[in-house]
Amino acid sequence: MKYGILIVSHVPEIAAGVPRLIQQVAKDVAITSAGGTDENEIGTSLEKIQQAVEQNAGSEILAFYDLGSARMNLEMAAELATKKLRIYDVALIEGAYVAASLLQAQVGLPAIEKQLAPLKIKNQE
Amino acid sequence: MKLTLEKYLSWINEFSQKVIDKKDYLSDLDSKIGDGDHGNNLARGVTAVQQMLTAKQPQDLTAALKLTAMALISKVGGAAGPLYGTAFLEMAKTSSQTTELAELLTAATAGLQKRGQAKAGDKTMVDVWLPVTAALKNADLTSTVIEKAVASTKPLVAKRGRASYLGERSIGHLDPGAVSSGYLFEALLVAEDEK
Numbered sequence A: 001m002k003y004g005i006l007i008v009s010h011v012p013e014i015a016a017g018v019p020r021l022i023q024q025v026a027k028d029v030a031i032t033s034a035g036g037t038d039e040n041e042i043g044t045s046l047e048k049i050q051q052a053v054e055q056n057a058g059s060e061i062l063a064f065y066d067l068g069s070a071r072m073n074l075e076m077a078a079e080l081a082t083k084k085l086r087i088y089d090v091a092l093i094e095g096a097y098v099a100a101s102l103l104q105a106q107v108g109l110p111a112i113e114k115q116l117a118p119l120k121i122k123n124q125e
Numbered sequence B: 001m002k003l004t005l006e007k008y009l010s011w012i013n014e015f016s017q018k019v020i021d022k023k024d025y026l027s028d029l030d031s032k033i034g035d036g037d038h039g040n041n042l043a044r045g046v047t048a049v050q051q052m053l054t055a056k057q058p059q060d061l062t063a064a065l066k067l068t069a070m071a072l073i074s075k076v077g078g079a080a081g082p083l084y085g086t087a088f089l090e091m092a093k094t095s096s097q098t099t100e101l102a103e104l105l106t107a108a109t110a111g112l113q114k115r116g117q118a119k120a121g122d123k124t125m126v127d128v129w130l131p132v133t134a135a136l137k138n139a140d141l142t143s144t145v146i147e148k149a150v151a152s153t154k155p156l157v158a159k160r161g162r163a164s165y166l167g168e169r170s171i172g173h174l175d176p177g178a179v180s181s182g183y184l185f186e187a188l189l190v191a192e193d194e195k
């Protein structure tokens, strides 16, 4: 499978809940997630993110995240991974939903990114 | 000033002790404009650093810096992890070419800014790392420089990190990461003074 989706949140329940929401409209899309710290406290874990990248059946990963350190740890994971990671600074739920439903419909990446563009709300001046 | 393994170890030990002593204060600062975990996050990080350095007994500066970075990156759990971790990792990389402290910190600060995208005046730890690095280049790093840099974050509006979601409401509070970075550089002054 070419593309997979990765969800990173500070909270394990959000990291589990968003895939549940989007998998419903994307039965054949690979979706993995990483939530919370190694102790399942609120925060993010590079190791959990790396595992979720490994376990994802996609050979290229479209990554969606909630806040601050989630992005920084995603970047570090991207630098260390052999797979390509694309990190989107968009609204987490809406962005992941757009990507999942369009991947399911076999829409190409340029069209998906066009649809994601207006959802950008993070990491900007 | 050139950094040696011995100096580095006393620097990081001094910093670790300070973070552990001030854990609650750092988390209190973070609860004003963030999520109240900065002291706990960083204390967990420096405890892991101490364990790692004791277990691995690094024989050179580069190895010691790299172990520090790895422990912080894997154990902190908040933004301070990738930020401090990247800073120490950049110092480790640079230390194979030079051990001049000003050069190490220049690389560290650049790494920090690349990782967090913060500029001067965004009310983050970068507001301490930038002036401290500049002072080290002129060989005039003092406690006053550090204190002024930390205090400068108080009137600012946060533009990065959790505090940025508060907008104007972030005015009037010290940035917790700036305060912990102040401890890092105070610890450096202490280590420099040791004979």
Ligand SMILES: Nc1ncnc2c1ncn2[C@@H]1O[C@H](COP(=O)(O)OP(=O)(O)OP(=O)(O)O)[C@@H](O)[C@H]1O
Binding pocket: A010, A043, A044, A067, A068, A069, A070, B030, B034, B035, B037, B038, B039, B041, B042, B077, B078, B079, B080, B081, B083, B115, B116, B117, B118, B123, B124, B125, B126, B160, B161, B162, B175, B176, B177, B178
């Ligand atoms: N983008 C950034 N650039 C530079 N420094 C930052 C950035 N984001 C946060 N910081 C620094 O990190 C400090 C907060 O560290 P802490 O460990 O509490 O992370 P956090 O904000 O709780 O993490 P998270 O992003 O997981 O919510 C801030 O006081 C600030 O100095």
Ligand SMILES: [Mg+2]
Binding pocket: B030, B034, B035, B036, B037, B038, B078, B162
């Ligand atoms: Mg915090």
